[in-house]
Amino acid sequence: MSDSKRYTSQLQLNDFDTDSQARLARSHALIVGVGGLGCIAAQLLTIAGVGRLTLVDPDVVELENLHRQILFNEDQVGISKVAAAKERLQRLNSEVRVEAKQQNFIYQLIQDEEFGTPTIILDCADNPEATESSNLFSVMNSVPLITASVYRHEGRISFFNGQGQPCNSCLANSNLGATCEAAGTLGTVPNMMGALQADAALRYLSGYKPPHKNQLVIFDFETLSTSGFSIESDQRCTVCNSTVLESGAVSSYDTLKGRISMDINQMQPTELKAAVDAGEALQIVDVREQDEWDASNLESVGAKHVPMGDVLDRISELDPDAKTVVHCRSGGRSAKVVEALQEKGFADIYNLDGGIHRWIDDIDPSLTKV
Numbered sequence: 001m002s003d004s005k006r007y008t009s010q011l012q013l014n015d016f017d018t019d020s021q022a023r024l025a026r027s028h029a030l031i032v033g034v035g036g037l038g039c040i041a042a043q044l045l046t047i048a049g050v051g052r053l054t055l056v057d058p059d060v061v062e063l064e065n066l067h068r069q070i071l072f073n074e075d076q077v078g079i080s081k082v083a084a085a086k087e088r089l090q091r092l093n094s095e096v097r098v099e100a101k102q103q104n105f106i107y108q109l110i111q112d113e114e115f116g117t118p119t120i121i122l123d124c125a126d127n128p129e130a131t132e133s134s135n136l137f138s139v140m141n142s143v144p145l146i147t148a149s150v151y152r153h154e155g156r157i158s159f160f161n162g163q164g165q166p167c168n169s170c171l172a173n174s175n176l177g178a179t180c181e182a183a184g185t186l187g188t189v190p191n192m193m194g195a196l197q198a199d200a201a202l203r204y205l206s207g208y209k210p211p212h213k214n215q216l217v218i219f220d221f222e223t224l225s226t227s228g229f230s231i232e233s234d235q236r237c238t239v240c241n242s243t244v245l246e247s248g249a250v251s252s253y254d255t256l257k258g259r260i261s262m263d264i265n266q267m268q269p270t271e272l273k274a275a276v277d278a279g280e281a282l283q284i285v286d287v288r289e290q291d292e293w294d295a296s297n298l299e300s301v302g303a304k305h306v307p308m309g310d311v312l313d314r315i316s317e318l319d320p321d322a323k324t325v326v327h328c329r330s331g332g333r334s335a336k337v338v339e340a341l342q343e344k345g346f347a348d349i350y351n352l353d354g355g356i357h358r359w360i361d362d363i364d365p366s367l368t369k370v
Contacts, residue, residue, distance in 0.1 A: 036190025
């Protein structure tokens with residue numbers, strides 16, 4: 001933290017200390033959609049000191065949306081929303097790195113090497129395709145997801161921790177079915193819901209009173225009432241239910257998962273253990289985030305920690321001629337890293353099948369699953 005004075009108010013909270021602020025500074029929030037929800041969420045995360053924001057939205061600023069998209073002004077009508085938002089956010093807090101992507105949110109975008117793996121995703125979009133893609137990415141990469149939607153005077157919000165079932169697709173009709181333009185809304189409603197998304201994200205990222213997972217909360221701003229219930233796993237879900245997936249069901253998940261090349265070499269945990277025991281020279285790279293590494297790691301067998309988002313920046317620390325094994329939590333993130341490193345000339349490289357979770361299951365159950 002280069003200037004802790006700006007964060008004085010939150011640092012005065014009980015259980016929110018300099019370590020909490022440092023966790024925010026190390027975090028990367030991916031915000032899908034820079035409309036009524038995304039504008040306020042991005043602004044609040046920026047001024048709170050989240051270290052990196054990636055904004056994704058294909059649209060331009062429009063006059064009829066200014067009543068709820070509070071980052072923009074009349075002079076910016078017709079220009080890219082993400083470009084306008086980036087300029088404003090960087091003036092709010094120069095310590096925060098802001099990236100602007102003017103395009104639709106699709107899975108290929110997240111495979112772009114400059115993105116890495118975000119610490120959290122905020123689904124602030126108002127279309128089902130982007131919401132589905134956010135959920136798919138959350139499940140495949142074990143990244144927490146905060147999703148919200150608005151319909152007239154009603155707002156909904158849910159937090160999923162990205163650690164298996166349930167997911168947003170388990171929640172029937174999770175998208176309220178109409179955009180703000182089509183159904184109409186007061187600008188206050190999406191702004192309040194976006195603020196709630198930011199609040200949940202800050203609590204999760206800092207470790208300060210984290211939000212309750214797998215719950216849907218509904219706010220009726222006309223009657224000032226709330227309701228909520230726990231989200232149960234849908235055993236028919238074709239996104240997060242492994243039994244359904246293994247049965248051969250065709251889904252969007254299958255399509256996206258298929259984009260991870262099946263040409264990469266896989267190594268089983270038992271094979272890695274045998275190679276370690278035999279004294280084979282190995283380069284083991286853990287590409288998870290810092291908090292995952294801190295909770296449990298394979299340092300005892302020689303693993304080196306290089307978070308996914310830093311791999312290409314720190315590629316000089318890796319030997320392209322060494323036999324390399326890359327792992328993450330369950331194999332999704334590491335598979336992408338293997339593909340990227342293959343393109344950089346790493347020939348003898350393997351993805352640890354099932355990640356550290358399968359290592360824990362098959363080799364060392366004393367380690368903690370996170």
